[in-house]
Amino acid sequence: MAEARIVEPPRFCSRCGSPVVVVDASYCKECGAPLAATVWLNRAIGWRPWTALLLSILPGLGQWYKGQRLRGVIWFLVVLAFYGLQPVGLMLHIICAGNAALSGALKDDSPQRWSQLRRTATRSGARPT
């Protein structure tokens, strides 16, 4: 777990695909596109967040798809158990889908890096987002 923070997975510009060599770069040096969005997604994962989200139409299937089978079954049973108790069931279903799509997809330190990027962007005189 500790090594994951040290080893930075390679980043690529989402617009032109150029590799980003500067660890804390906020903008692509090739095309100038903001790189904030690429920081959020952990590229080391072997599944697609959107697929996990779509599969979550059936609660737990998104987790199952990610290989978290036990978690998927638990989500399915929990959401099913609460579906008769609206709006709790629907809320749980949404949380379940969000969890399937985002859990593990974002880096552990995303919020921290995000505010760090915003600070850097503001300092260099870029337009605020």
Ligand SMILES: [Zn+2]
């Ligand atoms: Zn670029």
